[in-house]
Each structure stands twice: as structure tokens, then as C-alpha cells.
Amino acid sequence: MSETINLFTPLKGKLNLKxxxxxxxxxxxxxxxxxxxxxxxxxxxQRSTAGLIITEGVAPSPNGLGYARIPGIxxxxxxxxxxxxxQAVHAAGGQLxxxxxxxxxxxxxxxxxxxxxxxxxxxxxxxSPMWTDTQGMQTTETPKAMTxxxxxxxxxxxAQAAANAIEAGFDGVELHGANGYLLxxxxxxxxxxxxxxxxxxxxxxxxxxxxxxxxxxxxxxxxKTAIRLSPYNTFNNMPAYDDTAALYDYLAxxxxxxxxxxxxxxxxxxxxxxxxxxxxxxxxxxxKPALILNAGYTKERGNLALANNEADLISFGTPFIANPxxxxxxxxxxxxxQPDTNTFYTADAAGFTDYPAAV
Ligand SMILES: Cc1cc2nc3c(=O)[nH]c(=O)nc-3n(C[C@H](O)[C@H](O)[C@H](O)COP(=O)(O)O)c2cc1C
Numbered sequence: 376m377s378e379t380i381n382l383f384t385p386l387k388g389k390l391n392l393k394x395x396x397x398x399x400x401x402x403x404x405x406x407x408x409x410x411x412x413x414x415x416x417x418x419x420x421q422r423s424t425a426g427l428i429i430t431e432g433v434a435p436s437p438n439g440l441g442y443a444r445i446p447g448i449x450x451x452x453x454x455x456x457x458x459x460x461x462q463a464v465h466a467a468g469g470q471l472x473x474x475x476x477x478x479x480x481x482x483x484x485x486x487x488x489x490x491x492x493x494x495x496x497x498x499x500x501x502x503s504p505m506w507t508d509t510q511g512m513q514t515t516e517t518p519k520a521m522t523x524x525x526x527x528x529x530x531x532x533x534a535q536a537a538a539n540a541i542e543a544g545f546d547g548v549e550l551h552g553a554n555g556y557l558l559x560x561x562x563x564x565x566x567x568x569x570x571x572x573x574x575x576x577x578x579x580x581x582x583x584x585x586x587x588x589x590x591x592x593x594x595x596x597x598x599k600t601a602i603r604l605s606p607y608n609t610f611n612n613m614p615a616y617d618d619t620a621a622l623y624d625y626l627a628x629x630x631x632x633x634x635x636x637x638x639x640x641x642x643x644x645x646x647x648x649x650x651x652x653x654x655x656x657x658x659x660x661x662x663k664p665a666l667i668l669n670a671g672y673t674k675e676r677g678n679l680a681l682a683n684n685e686a687d688l689i690s691f692g693t694p695f696i697a698n699p700x701x702x703x704x705x706x707x708x709x710x711x712x713q714p715d716t717n718t719f720y721t722a723d724a725a726g727f728t729d730y731p732a733a734v
Pocket of ligand 1: 431
């Protein structure tokens with residue numbers, strides 16, 4: 376009998392990790408001027424006992440900077456700024472992937488640099504509240520429907536951003552295809568009403584995501600390229616649509632052909648229905664590289680999912696905010712500290728780097 380796999384079992388293969396606990400990507404809005412900084416380096420280094428850290432969403436394009444104080448990776452200055460972060464995490468024995476997040480229609484012009492614009496597959500407003508540092512709380516604006524040239528240019532921006540991330544010392548990149556941002560806006564039949572080859576059928580709606588993933592693979596290699604997806608997601612006002620299961624089945628099969636490093640699935644919406652649970656099983660079968668599951672996992676649920684071979688890795692988001700030493704606490708059944716939601720998106724060290732390790 377082989378030994379039961381749990382959260383503390385190393386992962387061997389293309390991805391070699393010291394344990395199966397992944398820090399989920401979390402936007403924290405400390406990137407003043409859209410740059411990484413020593414505070415951000417300290418934050419990630421404090422959490423480097425995780426098998427893998429996935430950074431907060433980082434914009435591959437000025438057009439993807441929809442939120443205030445999120446970082447970018449499209450300029451040389453931004454690329455340089457991330458080197459402190461990768462060095463700090465590697466020095467502490469960790470590994471880290473950068474999440475590339477293009478916010479698409481989820482944004483406001485007050486958050487964008489001069490000359491940038493909100494782009495999306497179709498000109499449909501997300502109608503969501505949006506914080507801006509200069510105008511306070513606003514509502515998202517209606518994005519411009521991307522032209523064929525803008526689609527090409529955006530794919531190239533992702534590939535260049537991935538190359539920049541590798542130059543900055545990252546172990547790989549995760550494409551943010553979840554939670555209602557640009558990639559998912561193409562997948563969703565409600566937010567993508569295009570009549571060209573990027574809209575309509577399942578194959579057409581999946582095209583932008585697959586072409587982006589392929590362009591990144593060609594630039595930095597499949598072993599360094601990963602993706603995050605969230606079937607049945609409604610966050611950011613994403614509407615429900617009929618062929619969700621068929622779309623994600625197709626997508627998982629196509630992404631499998633690219634031999635990516637991993638697929639990171641937010642599973643809670645899928646787990647809520649029989650159709651969704653069947654989809655999770657079918658993705659587990661069709662996608663052969665590593666699978667990460669996320670959302671609401673505890674030590675017990677994570678160990679169970681690994682023992683049942685539902686996933687290879689489990690990611691934790693909020694538990695990492697107030698518990699920099701989450702690994703130690705889970706291993707020793709030490710009570711977890713609760714994070715202060717008021718400082719999730721504020722600008723400084725408070726609620727970011729000042730959570731203590733357990734004594
Ligand atoms: C403050 C905060 C910021 C987040 N930012 C991102 C993000 O930038 N990219 C992303 O894919 N998910 C983001 N998420 C979602 C988390 O990665 C994760 O899916 C969610 O917290 C559920 O996991 P948990 O139950 O372990 O916290 C964020 C979550 C929180 C709490």
C-alpha cells in the first residue's frame with residue numbers, strides 16, 4: 376500500500392514542491408505606483424514555508440490595471456521592482472508564481488494610467504462598485520469591445536509580461552482565468568456577445584484563453600505556465616449561462632494538450648450542484664498535470680481531498696493573511712488567527728506584514 380498523501384507530502388514531478396499547501400493569489404493593494412516594494416517582499420518571504428506562493432494579480436498591460444494600487448509587470452521599472460520579492464522568497468526557501476491578472480471590464484478610468492482603456496470582449500458594464508483613490512467609490516464603466524488587433528496585442532502583452540516575470544526571477548506564471556476578469560469575460564456567454572471567431576460557440580469563446588496560454592507557453596515554456604479557472608463563477612456580476620459544463624470540459628481538454636504546470640480550480644460553485652460535481656471529476660480525468668483545488672479548505676478537508684485523489688495540491692487564501700506561519704499552525708493544530716477585513720486592501724504595513732507567527 377502506498378502511503379496516504381496529505382498536505383505535508385512533497386510533490387514530485389515537473390513541479391517539485393516541499394509540501395502541497397499553496398498560498399492562493401490575493402490582491403492586497405500595497406503596490407504604490409503599480410510597483411512591487413520591500414514591504415511586499417517581506418509579506419511573501421514571511422509566507423515562504425508554503426510549497427508554492429502565487430502572488431496577487433499583476434497586470435500584464437496598462438489596460439489591465441482596473442483596481443487602485445495593484446502592481447504591473449509590463450514596464451522595465453516594474454520588472455526590476457519584483458526582483459526584491461523573488462530574491463526574498465527564494466532566500467527563505469520558497470517558490471513563487473506570479474498571477475497575471477488583466478481586469479478587463481472590471482475597472483474604472485480613474486485607476487488607469489494615461490492612455491489606457493477598459494477593454495472587454497463586448498461593451499457590457501460589470502455594474503460593480505469600484506474604489507478609486509482619487510474619486511472615492513465609483514461604479515465600473517462600460518468597456519470598449521476589443522477589435523481583432525486589440526485581441527492580438529493583448530495576447531502579446533500576456534506573453535511579454537510572462538517573459539518579464541521570468542526575468543524578474545519568478546518560477547512561473549499563473550494566468551487569471553477566474554473570478555470574472557478578462558479571460559473569463561471571453562468564456563462567459565453573457566459577457567461575450569461577439570460575432571467573430573472569439574464569440575458564439577464553445578470553441579470560439581475558449582479561443583482567447585487558449586491562444587493566450589499557448590503564446591505564454593511558447594515564450595516561457597509549458598513547465599512555467601499555469602492557469603486559474605472558476606466554473607459557475609458569479610463574482611463581478613458574471614451571469615449564469617447554459618453550456619458552462621461543456622465549455623469547461625472542452626477547455627480542460629485543450630489546456631491538457633499544452634502540458635501546463637498546473638490548473639488551479641476554484642471549486643465552491645461547482646460543488647454546489649450535481650452537474651458541477653460531475654464537471655470537477657471530468658476535469659480531474661482530462662487534465663493530467665497537477666490540479667490545485669481552492670476555496671474554503673481546512674486542514675481536514677484538504678487532507679481528505681488529497682487522500683481521495685481529487686487534487687494534487689490545495690490552496691489557502693484568507694488563512695494565509697493572518698497566519699504567516701500557516702504551515703506550522705496546521706502541522707501542530709495551533710488555532711488560526713482571524714484576519715481583519717478592514718485592512719485587506721489598505722495601503723500600508725498594518726494588516727499586511729504585522730501578523731505575528733505563533734509562539
Ligand atoms: C483579499 C483577497 C484578495 C484576493 N485577490 C485575488 C486575486 O488577485 N486573484 C485571484 O485569483 N483570487 C483572489 N482572491 C481569491 C482567493 O485567491 C481565494 O480564491 C479565496 O480567498 C477563497 O479561498 P480561501 O477560502 O482559502 O480564502 C482574493 C481573496 C481575498 C480574500
